[in-house]
């Protein structure tokens with residue numbers, strides 16, 4: 143253990159930038175990474191404001207942050223594909239490689255997965271972290287550290303788009319224009335959708351989403367989404383519907399949106415159980431898919447970003463210095479309607 147500076151969530155409502163003992167020794171198959179950029183995620187903010195997410199409760203001081211990019215500072219024994227100086231981003235969840243889920247390729251739903259900044263595992267808002275090399279990915283030269291730190295949330299969008307089984311020319315509906323909803327829309331368009339109808343109540347968020355080619359914004363404050371989807375699809379419905387708002391109200395009319403034989407992909411998590419209109423779902427033979435984080439999506443996400451076909455820079459709203467990390471979190475708590483992603487930059 144080594145004493146290092148970090149952004150520590152002491153308990154609900156209490157953040158401190160202070161020294162803490164963290165594991166910094168590099169073992170076989172591991173790398174030590176100098177962290178350069180970390181994105182502030184809704185989950186980090188939720189632990190700060192609520193002290194818990196579902197069954198995960200903050201019971202001891204925990205370092206926050208899991209959306210990160212940096213530079214390889216040291217490589218452990220047996221690491222072949224990375225060398226000191228490589229620019230990288232990291233997948234924050236480490237499964238047990240021998241678990242039944244991992245052996246099936248479903249490592250994201252391994253019950254033993256250890257995920258940064260999910261109690262009791264420390265996150266990465268600290269100058270250096272040690273991580274398995276196999277969950278560390280090289281960034282192309284044309285992808286910045288700021289963009290590298292966006293790969294984590296974009297991978298969620300990639301997983302949703304993969305689960306949707308999009309066919310070229312599909313019409314998607316995305317409910318919720320927060321960071322995840324917008325990235326789901328971008329991934330769905332990259333995956334072959336001709337258009338993504340994005341619905342939200344907040345016009346500033348819709349304006350940002352509408353900056354991406356193929357996005358059709360719908361403000362559900364003044365328009366009925368089901369009627370609008372009907373109008374835009376000549377009464378047929380959407381091929382795939384992504385629920386990214388987590389709002390219980392969205393579920394009341396969700397099944398009016400997909401076409402017969404279409405799909406619903408659930409990304410947002412309602413806090414309480416919601417009703418499901420089974421009769422409508424069955425009559426249309428709607429396929430329902432769920433998403434928990436992602437598996438095998440980092441290479442694909444990085445390839446799309448490196449190709450220039452996906453540019454996530456417009457989603458970065460503001461960047462804060464590491465010393466101002468608490469200010470960054472308090473700004474995130476404010477939830478300004480024009481803020482998509484806030485990031486923290488560590489010293490060079």
Ligand SMILES: [Zn+2]
Pocket residue numbers: 183184185208209294295
């Ligand atoms: Zn995140």
